[in-house]
Amino acid sequence: MRTATRTFLSVTVLLGALVPAACGDDTAAPAEGDGKTVTVYTGRHYGIEAVFDEFTAATGIKVRFTTGKDPELRERLVAEGANTPADVLMTADAANVELAAAAGVLARVVSDTLTSAIPAELRSPDGTWFALSRRARVIVSSTERVDSPPTTYAAVGDPAWKGKLCLRPSTHPYTQSLVASLIAAEGEAAAEAMVSSWVDNDPLFIDSDTDIYKAIAAGECDVAIANTYYLGRLQTEDPAFPVAITWPEQDGRGAHVNVSTAGITTNAPNPTGALTLLEWLATDGQKTFSDANFEYPADPAVQPTEVVAAWGPFKGDTAVIVRLGEFQPAAVALLSRVGYE
């Protein structure tokens, strides 16, 4: 019994000692604003450490980062306000970075390096964020069962694909921004009719682009809408993977394109280091950043990796990118109205 008492008391004392230690831990971390370290909140985490290592090797500036979901990182930045340790916010989606900019957590950046490397359509007009890579959301189909795949997003709603269609659920930002681009291009009524016709085809909803590709290979569906870079990963493992890309809307506005972005936070402790990182990512780091995930570099002069280049050139709907955030709430409401999973 004595032992139990002693245990309880020592646990209490230990806790008392640990609470300040737990706080103190944080101050022992690399000092903020010392100019040698850039702190990044990133919603993109695939292959990110290799890019940062290369940046550190090139500039001597260290990067510490925390990964998370785009909307949660945005909420955290808003809550932290002037106290944020973050210098840079990186997102995997244009709408989310727009919402962050609208919430006032991103600073306006003036940099000739950035504006000359990144085309005007791929950065916010007010300089709050810059795209670093492009990701196309296209029509994909089985090479074994489909001879003439749909060539427009509207054609995905053709009754010929009833029971043969795979789509990603509406909870995912990729679906939301695709529908936002449809609203921007065709107007709300036409977009609603189009998405309705997809739903009428009784699609199989799968919350993973990789699994969508695998479902086509397994014969679960013939046609789907998915991002191209997942095919890059699958083709690297198996060059004969039986799914092909069709670039949609090539006679019109082009395939839906979303972007990976970065912006400097309003209260960045190390804005100089942050700008160095952004400029490096937009120039010397472009290839590593995009290739790590089989994406298209934001700078059109930089070539994508071999697997990606083999899919050929395409026209992308880049004009709408800066407005995706504006149409996102309407897209979410539309998806609810038509009963999209």
Add this chain to the structure above:
Amino acid sequence: MIAWRPGRGPGWALLVVVSVVMTAPVAVIVWSIADPSTEVWRELWQTRLPGMLVDTVTLVTIVVTGAVVVGTGLAWLVSAYEFRGRRLLSWLLMTPIAIPGYVLGFVWLDTLQSPLGARAVRSIWLCAAVLIVSLYPYVYVFAWSAFREQSPRTVDVARTLGRSSFTAWWRVVVPMARPSIAAGAALVAMEVLTDVGTVRLFNVSTVADGVLRVWFGTGDRDAAAELAVVLVVAAMSLILVERALRGRARYTQSGVRGGSVARPVTGLRTVVVNVAGWGVLFIAVAVPVVRLARWALRAQQLGQTQSISGDLGFHVVSSLKVAGLATIACLVIGTTMVFIARERGRWGAALGRLASLGYAVPGPVVAIGVVVALAAVDRRGWWPGEVLLVGSLAGLVYAMVVRFLAVAHQGIGASVGKVSPSAVASARTLGAGRLRVATRVELPLARAGIIAAATLVAIDSLKELPVTLLLRPFGVEPLPVWVWQATSESLWVQASVPSLMIVAIGMPLVAALLWSVERGAEVVS
């Protein structure tokens, strides 16, 4: 209770402060309901809300029923029958609690996808099945400890009176274990209501999923918070239902306690008993662990045994640090609250329950609530130097306590409540002060229950994802974060190593939990 008048002021103050601190993150989110946006509600009601409510009610009903049947049934099998391997089985049946639901979900989704087809596998039924095998241990452990407490004589009497084994069980044993089973069922219901990982894998749209859908889709935190309030209300009603089911029931055992009611089984029944017990283990543990192990071997071949932040050792240290601190904090705060609240009648009990509110709210909502609350404190600059709570280890541990204090509070309250009043009275008569009685008599006697509560909190914090994801400090990357980084890209091979590690760390904790239950811990109030 015993008649002495404690000094009331400081105790009340402490109780109120703890309750306020623990409720603050939920309160800042719920606050938005003060000005409800009717337009959002109308739209939700016309579109997704009815479906969400139907899915939520259906899922909770199936999972709770299934978990009660499986958990109680298995607890009965290993308590009532004697057969080869009974003891081993009775321990192993507790192990699924160490496997996070989001891990079990992706493993079974991938395993059944080829034979059943991608469409058939994404159903509310399979989602429910995965949740049942993942959550039945909550009912099992309560039922098992309740059955252990019952005197073998009760069953003997029933049987002497001409009842069959089953009738004796159904009419006598189960009703007496009802309070424990109801408590386990309430925990299961709470877990299902707040789950946001497993349901998404199976395309099931619950209200908790809807909160995130509204919030992250539109950035409309107010509308999401209003939806979250639906969950809080549902969880509170559940607690009330559970209390009603439990009633004022206090069953007294006649004669000797403990001992074994088990009698040998023979013939066909042996087969049935073994198939039921080992079959559940096969689904809940064997298949997932073998699958993960094979992926882990593949990860080894591909050289993918580390994450973007560090190697396995680094992640293990992070996990142990966070789960360890969270457990200690929950224990200390939980114990203090139990001792202060019990002398303060209904209001004290109510404050105690209020402090446990975080358990009834989905993890991501708690996480953002904690960030908002702590950031508000940080802006005041109440702390010396440049120390900030958001993004500190203390902030993360605080969030864990908000989420899991309920588990510690209930467990400790139950075991301290069981300490015989006469033992306390004797010590008082011999001149011991209240603190001395608490530390020398009550806590030691309640030791097993406290250890049980501690292991449950440790297992829960080890598996916790949403709070960890948003609040972890730089340089602290617990294992679930690594699992998430891999599974969000459907990279099962990369997710296997950290998933297996969570299970491996959880196993000794499960053993400690079982040890304490065998030592007489009742894990619930």
